[in-house]
Amino acid sequence: MAHSEVKLLGWVEVKRDLGKIKFIILRDYKGKIQITIPPTSSSELTSIFNNLSREDVISVSGIVKNTPQAPNGVEIIPKEIKIINKAVSPLPLELTGKIKVELDTRLDYRILDLRTARSNAIFKINNVMLIAIRNFFVENDFMEIHTPKIIASATEGGTELFPVAYFDKEAFLAQSPQLYKEQLTSVFEKVYEIAPVFRAEESNTTRHLSEIVMLDMEAAFKDYNGIMVLCEQLLDRVFKEVINKCQRELEVLKQKIQRPKTPYRRYSYSEIIEILTSNGVKINWGDDIDTFALRKLGELIQEPYFIKDWPTKNKPFYISPCIDHPEVSESFDLMYGWLEIASGGTRIHQKELLINRIKEKGMNPESFDFHLKTFDWGMPPHAGCGIGLARLLMSITGLDNIREAVLFPRDRYRLTP
Numbered sequence: 001m002a003h004s005e006v007k008l009l010g011w012v013e014v015k016r017d018l019g020k021i022k023f024i025i026l027r028d029y030k031g032k033i034q035i036t037i038p039p040t041s042s043s044e045l046t047s048i049f050n051n052l053s054r055e056d057v058i059s060v061s062g063i064v065k066n067t068p069q070a071p072n073g074v075e076i077i078p079k080e081i082k083i084i085n086k087a088v089s090p091l092p093l094e095l096t097g098k099i100k101v102e103l104d105t106r107l108d109y110r111i112l113d114l115r116t117a118r119s120n121a122i123f124k125i126n127n128v129m130l131i132a133i134r135n136f137f138v139e140n141d142f143m144e145i146h147t148p149k150i151i152a153s154a155t156e157g158g159t160e161l162f163p164v165a166y167f168d169k170e171a172f173l174a175q176s177p178q179l180y181k182e183q184l185t186s187v188f189e190k191v192y193e194i195a196p197v198f199r200a201e202e203s204n205t206t207r208h209l210s211e212i213v214m215l216d217m218e219a220a221f222k223d224y225n226g227i228m229v230l231c232e233q234l235l236d237r238v239f240k241e242v243i244n245k246c247q248r249e250l251e252v253l254k255q256k257i258q259r260p261k262t263p264y265r266r267y268s269y270s271e272i273i274e275i276l277t278s279n280g281v282k283i284n285w286g287d288d289i290d291t292f293a294l295r296k297l298g299e300l301i302q303e304p305y306f307i308k309d310w311p312t313k314n315k316p317f318y319i320s321p322c323i324d325h326p327e328v329s330e331s332f333d334l335m336y337g338w339l340e341i342a343s344g345g346t347r348i349h350q351k352e353l354l355i356n357r358i359k360e361k362g363m364n365p366e367s368f369d370f371h372l373k374t375f376d377w378g379m380p381p382h383a384g385c386g387i388g389l390a391r392l393l394m395s396i397t398g399l400d401n402i403r404e405a406v407l408f409p410r411d412r413y414r415l416t417p
Contacts, residue, residue, distance in 0.1 A: 344385020
């Protein structure tokens with residue numbers, strides 16, 4: 001590589017003028033390299049250097065030189081530098097990380113923020129995570145699907161829906177691909193989708209957004225125990241790939257992670273209530289587990305773990321009750337620290353039971369006619385789950401706010417950029 005001639009394109013990250021010798025740190029997606037302009041360089045190179053600002057887009061043609069004291073052990077001695085596009089100076093956002101900038105300000109100038117070492121590291125890890133997930137599903141014979149995001153009625157009931165004008169009708173943005181992926185198990189048996197879903201969340205918390213990317217999986221001839229196994233195998237693959245391929249990014253984030261041992265612990269909902277009660281957190285059986293209680297559990301249980309066998313009344317209509325104890329459902333949440341990153345369970349595959357559950361939830365079965373009629377055509381037993389990818393990324397990278405784990409977050413107050 002040394003003494004060979006190269007042409008590089010990228011962004012000016014730093015320029016330093018030490019009098020006789022001048023330096024540029026050139027950055028692209030893969031990394032950074034030092035451009036060294038020696039005292040013998042032409043006046044044209046010096047003039048171009050003097051005109052450079054941070055984030056200018058430039059091309060550099062020059063000779064590679066091994067230099068142990070340079071970053072990465074090499075530098076480029078330029079023959080030609082061309083300015084392709086100028087950036088304004090000063091920039092509206094501080095990019096070195098030396099000055100603390102509020103998250104709202106960073107999000108206002110998101111494209112610049114994504115060029116900082118911290119944000120760049122987060123999304124490089126996200127990319128490795130997504131590749132690991134897709135490879136896992138390919139190797140396990142799942143088919144990738146894409147379901148409608150404009151729907152006629154609520155997938156799961158409730159009021160957290162965004163209405164949209166759809167020609168002469170009212171439609172809604174999808175909360176979940178749930179009903180479609182269930183139906184597709186009767187065709188392809190094992191399916192998954194990575195796609196946005198929409199929740200009209202009024203809450204303004206560090207873990208909720210209005211638009212999120214979900215990983216949804218569904219498999220015929222499995223129950224919730226089989227899906228829990230798939231979940232932990234998937235997460236194990238993600239941890240393995242991130243640890244093996246993202247050490248530089250983890251160092252930038254000052255994050256040390258270990259690959260949790262599998263299988264993950266499985267606690268019943270009743271056991272979790274007992275654990276909380278014995279640690280001074282009073283929750284009655286049948287109550288939801290609130291944020292305070294979840295944070296307490298995160299202190300007590302350091303590894304990923306499942307909470308299974310939730311009260312049936314706490315879960316959506318399509319979750320199957322246990323045969324012997326119908327007040328308990330074949331359901332689970334996958335927890336990492338205090339964050340719920342996945343939720344799933346065995347689905348009801350008997351049409352009459354599903355109709356009864358819809359009615360118990362106070363909904364009209366006629367609203368689900370498009371779904372219910374597919375149960376007349378040979379619906380297999382099936383189970384599945386949904387994993388919030390931003391929450392998973394948030395957990396792996398040690399982020400405090402989910403907005404950092406999304407390129408362009410959408411919440412109650414943010415619709416731009």
